[in-house]
Amino acid sequence: MNRNKLIVILLAVGLYFISAGASYLFFSSRVSSQAPATPITAPTAGVDGTMAFNQSLPKTQACPINGALYSTQQEAWWQKHRPLGVMIENQTEARPQSGLSKADAVYEAVAEGGITRFLAIFYCQDAGEIGPIRSARTYFIDFASEYGNSPLYTHVGGANAPGPADALSQLTQYGWTGYNDLNQFSIGFPTFWRDYNRQGHAVATEHTMYSTVDKLWSFAATNRGLTNVDKNGTSWDTTFVPYKFTSDAPLSQRPKSQTIHLEFWPSAGEDYIVDWKYDPTTNMYLRFIAGQPHIDRDTNKQIEAKNIVVLYMRESSANDGYENNIHLLYGDKGTGKAVVFKDGKQINGTWEKDSRTSRTILRDSSGKEIQFDRGMIWFEVLPIPEGVLTVK
Numbered sequence: 001m002n003r004n005k006l007i008v009i010l011l012a013v014g015l016y017f018i019s020a021g022a023s024y025l026f027f028s029s030r031v032s033s034q035a036p037a038t039p040i041t042a043p044t045a046g047v048d049g050t051m052a053f054n055q056s057l058p059k060t061q062a063c064p065i066n067g068a069l070y071s072t073q074q075e076a077w078w079q080k081h082r083p084l085g086v087m088i089e090n091q092t093e094a095r096p097q098s099g100l101s102k103a104d105a106v107y108e109a110v111a112e113g114g115i116t117r118f119l120a121i122f123y124c125q126d127a128g129e130i131g132p133i134r135s136a137r138t139y140f141i142d143f144a145s146e147y148g149n150s151p152l153y154t155h156v157g158g159a160n161a162p163g164p165a166d167a168l169s170q171l172t173q174y175g176w177t178g179y180n181d182l183n184q185f186s187i188g189f190p191t192f193w194r195d196y197n198r199q200g201h202a203v204a205t206e207h208t209m210y211s212t213v214d215k216l217w218s219f220a221a222t223n224r225g226l227t228n229v230d231k232n233g234t235s236w237d238t239t240f241v242p243y244k245f246t247s248d249a250p251l252s253q254r255p256k257s258q259t260i261h262l263e264f265w266p267s268a269g270e271d272y273i274v275d276w277k278y279d280p281t282t283n284m285y286l287r288f289i290a291g292q293p294h295i296d297r298d299t300n301k302q303i304e305a306k307n308i309v310v311l312y313m314r315e316s317s318a319n320d321g322y323e324n325n326i327h328l329l330y331g332d333k334g335t336g337k338a339v340v341f342k343d344g345k346q347i348n349g350t351w352e353k354d355s356r357t358s359r360t361i362l363r364d365s366s367g368k369e370i371q372f373d374r375g376m377i378w379f380e381v382l383p384i385p386e387g388v389l390t391v392k
Helices: 002-033 072-078 138-144 167-173 213-224
Strands: 084-089 105-112 115-122 152-155 181-183 209-212 259-263 274-279 284-289 307-317 328-330 334-342 345-353 361-364 377-384 388-391
Touching: 084 138, 084 213, 105 138, 105 328, 115 138, 138 167, 138 328, 152 213, 167 181, 181 213, 209 213, 259 307, 334 361
Parallel strands: 084 152, 105 377, 152 181, 307 377
Antiparallel strands: 084 115, 105 115, 259 274, 259 388, 274 284, 307 328, 307 334, 334 345, 345 361
16 A cells, blocks of 8 residues: 555656656747847937937837837837926027927917917927926916826916916916926026026026926926826826827828918017928928027927917906906817818817816817827917918
């Protein structure tokens, strides 16, 4: 009986080692036959201090903001931070601005007296130096709110007269103040600095505030615990609604020319008149301001966009008692008329935005959501009733 038990035990042990050996040989042969994963090389710092990405790598990864395609190297870089909205001014003494050409999306609307201002959204590109940075406005906060959980919002102070245009109080109400709100008044040097000589001539102090996207992302990470995730480990994009994208129209289907002419306040004069001129070869719209090419000071190149979106919105005065009653409001929630330009063509439709944090959705005349071409999206908020749009 003991002898039989011993035989059974020996057989069981033998079968175990045979099985384990076979499994090892099988899986080790599979692992050895697979090519090792190629590590993603980190980008290096370029001569201007921005990230130098390897442009020879395949561009297969879509930017969540505007669908533009970049390499896995660049994607690995942008996945470490969250969208960054920056208020950049457009007064004549602020031109040429820095960084606008490297934004993934831009919102332009009148800030006061017919002078437009920009909310530039940065995420997938290293724009380097950006500015001049100016103050917050309530409707720009509404647009910044579309970019997921706690998007970074950068500005120098803001409208604060009691009333519906009190942007600073609204930032506190939304839980942004001291968190994802990067107000220069509470941060200062070296994240922000004034450059009185950058324009090559003397300008007023309010046109001299600059920063870099790297400094702003680094400050948010080190001092606010905000990277691609928050302190609780929640990713910024859990609530983000991306747009839909399609391929560019073939060259044979593009018109030879198209010009989009915008006058936000005709009474403000030609300094703030915008023209977008279509180039069928590149399938891009080139920006002109006051009849001249609009240049990015960082690159010394003309600003261009792949998609131009005109949003008709009701403009009104805040009537908050501020000097000259300059604070404005826009009806940026609800629905309204919209015109989208891409591929040299005009699409008439509507916009809809249900709440502050809702995405502004664009639909064509049949009610179908409009798909954008992959590349920068530039939103033009045209005030009702005075705004003028001419297309030829």
